[in-house]
Amino acid sequence: xxxxxxxxxxxxxxxxxxxxxxxxxxxxxxxxxxxxxxxxxxxxxxxxxxxxxxxxxxxxxxxxxxxxxxxxxxxxxxxxxxxxxxxxxxxxxx
Numbered sequence: 001x002x003x004x005x006x007x008x009x010x011x012x013x014x015x016x017x018x019x020x021x022x023x024x025x026x027x028x029x030x031x032x033x034x035x036x037x038x039x040x041x042x043x044x045x046x047x048x049x050x051x052x053x054x055x056x057x058x059x060x061x062x063x064x065x066x067x068x069x070x071x072x073x074x075x076x077x078x079x080x081x082x083x084x085x086x087x088x089x090x091x092x093x094x
Contacts, residue, residue: 007049012086014038014052015075017059031058038088050086 016034035058042052055078057071067073078084 010050010085012042012050013084015057015089019063034090037090
C-alpha cells in the first residue's frame with residue numbers, strides 16, 4: 001500500500017527567516033537549522049501524505065516587523081496559485 005492510498009498528498013513548503021545577515025555566509029547558520037527542523041517535521045508527517053517541496057523560501061537579513069520580504073512574497077504567490085498546501089516554519093535560532 002502506498003502513501004497516496006492512505007492520505008492525499010499535501011505539498012509542504014518551508015519558510016525560513018533571519019533578521020540579520022550575520023553568519024549567513026557560513027555553511028551552518030540559522031536558516032539551515034530552521035530548514036532542517038522543518039524538513040524533519042515534514043518527514044515525520046509522511047503518513048499524512050506530507051511531501052516537502054524543493055522550492056526554497058529563505059529570507060536572510062529581513063526583519064519580521066513587516067511583510068516586505070522577497071521569499072515570503074513568492075511563497076504567498078505560490079499558495080495563491082495552488083502550488084502549496086502546508087507551510088512549515090520555525091522560530092529563528094539566532
